[in-house]
Amino acid sequence: MSSLAAMLKAPGALVECDDDPEAVYEFLCEKGWSDGLPVIPPTPERVERMLAYCDRDLEKPVAKIPPRFGAATPIRVAANAVIAGCKPEYFPLVLLALEAMAEDQYNLYGTQATTHPCTPMLIFNGPVAKEVGINAGQNVMGNYYRANAAIGRAVRLALVNIGAAIPGTGDMATAGTPAKFTFCVAENEDNSPWEPLHVELGFPRDASTVTVVAAEGPHNVNDHESLTAEGILTMVAGTIAITGSNNAYYAGQPVVAFGPEHAATVAAGGMSKADVKRWLFDHATLPLSRFSKETIERRFRRKLAEQYANAPLDTPVHMWAKPEDLVVIVTGGAGKHTQYVPTFGNTRAVTRALKRADGGLVKSIQELKTKSKA
Amino acid sequence: MAQLTKRGLIAAVVCSDTFMKLGTAQAKVFGVPDLPLLKIQHPLGGLSMDKVRERADAALPQLLKFVKEKQS
Numbered sequence: 001m002s003s004l005a006a007m008l009k010a011p012g013a014l015v016e017c018d019d020d021p022e023a024v025y026e027f028l029c030e031k032g033w034s035d036g037l038p039v040i041p042p043t044p045e046r047v048e049r050m051l052a053y054c055d056r057d058l059e060k061p062v063a064k065i066p067p068r069f070g071a072a073t074p075i076r077v078a079a080n081a082v083i084a085g086c087k088p089e090y091f092p093l094v095l096l097a098l099e100a101m102a103e104d105q106y107n108l109y110g111t112q113a114t115t116h117p118c119t120p121m122l123i124f125n126g127p128v129a130k131e132v133g134i135n136a137g138q139n140v141m142g143n144y145y146r147a148n149a150a151i152g153r154a155v156r157l158a159l160v161n162i163g164a165a166i167p168g169t170g171d172m173a174t175a176g177t178p179a180k181f182t183f184c185v186a187e188n189e190d191n192s193p194w195e196p197l198h199v200e201l202g203f204p205r206d207a208s209t210v211t212v213v214a215a216e217g218p219h220n221v222n223d224h225e226s227l228t229a230e231g232i233l234t235m236v237a238g239t240i241a242i243t244g245s246n247n248a249y250y251a252g253q254p255v256v257a258f259g260p261e262h263a264a265t266v267a268a269g270g271m272s273k274a275d276v277k278r279w280l281f282d283h284a285t286l287p288l289s290r291f292s293k294e295t296i297e298r299r300f301r302r303k304l305a306e307q308y309a310n311a312p313l314d315t316p317v318h319m320w321a322k323p324e325d326l327v328v329i330v331t332g333g334a335g336k337h338t339q340y341v342p343t344f345g346n347t348r349a350v351t352r353a354l355k356r357a358d359g360g361l362v363k364s365i366q367e368l369k370t371k372s373k374a
Numbered sequence: 375m376a377q378l379t380k381r382g383l384i385a386a387v388v389c390s391d392t393f394m395k396l397g398t399a400q401a402k403v404f405g406v407p408d409l410p411l412l413k414i415q416h417p418l419g420g421l422s423m424d425k426v427r428e429r430a431d432a433a434l435p436q437l438l439k440f441v442k443e444k445q446s
Contacts, residue, residue, distance in 0.1 A: 067403065069403055172392075172396060
């Protein structure tokens with residue numbers, strides 16, 4: 001008997017409803033187990049197919065998801081991956097993202113329950129992204145691609161169904177963001193002039209990683225005119241420096257996702273990623289005077305007194321704490337656009353490599369297909 | 375607060391009415407379902423000092439009542 005079959009014998013583990021697709025959709029919506037979009041019924045057979053790509057203990061949680069601190073066991077996560085429309089080979093990446101979000105510095109509790117509109121942005125690097133078809137090109141943050149849609153959606157469903165991030169009781173977002181349906185990209189490593197994110201962070205180039213960022217939706221930077229690195233970066237800095245961002249108050253790690261054409265122009269000016277981070281740190285600032293009088297007095301003068309108690313009104317307010325904290329990637333297709341992604345602020349980006357249960361780096365998702373070997 | 379309660383100290387949480395469901399659910403999650411929530415009017419953020427005092431005036435009697443109950 002498989003672990004799943006044994007678990008399904010527990011009282012309440014299996015629920016039954018009419019197998020008509022509309023009836024299943026209605027049932028899950030009524031139970032509050034959906035995101036409002038149509039679903040794939042999580043039958044035991046489908047969950048079992050998902051688990052064929054899991055070499056972990058099926059009942060050992062990869063995370064405890066707040067605010068309920070529900071146990072994210074592979075079996076439970078697999079049910080959500082089925083509902084989301086994942087192919088079985090996506091499943092290890094869903095688990096990996098949840099593992100990364102469970103690390104303390106991500107602040108999953110805060111990001112789940114806050115009034116701020118944040119959601120996990122998933123950035124995939126390495127060969128597995130291409131293997132399962134995560135889009136890194138045209139319309140990378142938009143619709144159409146199943147892997148981007150379903151992997152991000154599965155993570156979000158786990159946050160709701162296992163963690164109880166239910167609007168009004170567990171998720172207190174004032175308005176939320178459309179990115180809460182899914183926000184999943186791959187870096188366009190083939191069209192980047194710089195080392196990819198995971199290599200920058202010290203992982204081998206053939207490792208596959210996810211970086212999770214507690215992000216707002218992306219803000220576009222349109223620049224069809226600039227011909228120099230300084231020109232492009234001036235436009236990016238102007239988009240970053242805004243008064244209403246959490247990043248003006250907390251030491252978070254926002255993301256600049258350069259379109260490949262903008263990245264090429266910047267790199268042609270001789271700028272490395274480290275140079276870009278330093279330049280943007282120095283230039284993406286606002287003078288203190290640009291904030292409201294109340295914000296200056298109550299937020300900057302009192303809550304951030306160490307820095308601003310007696311600061312002159314022309315003091316530059318930086319949008320993150322240290323130059324190197326900015327996350328820089330290259331993604332998307334043709335066109336003169338870059339994306340700026342603000343964050344929750346009180347959070348750190350976390351990167352994790354895909355590994356087998358024995359700790360070895362995974363080169364291909366097929367390495368994790370356990371059931372076919374048995 | 376949950377930890378303080380478990381250690382036998384008298385503890386309570388100030389909670390605005392909009393956040394009462396979250397507060398109640400979290401008290402259960404942290405194993406202290408009877409943790410008192412001192413209900414005040416939402417919001418608490420972005421208030422003038424007068425309005426903050428109004429919230430404190432609403433919370434204080436609830437706190438005193440709870441402390442007396444615990445001591446009796």
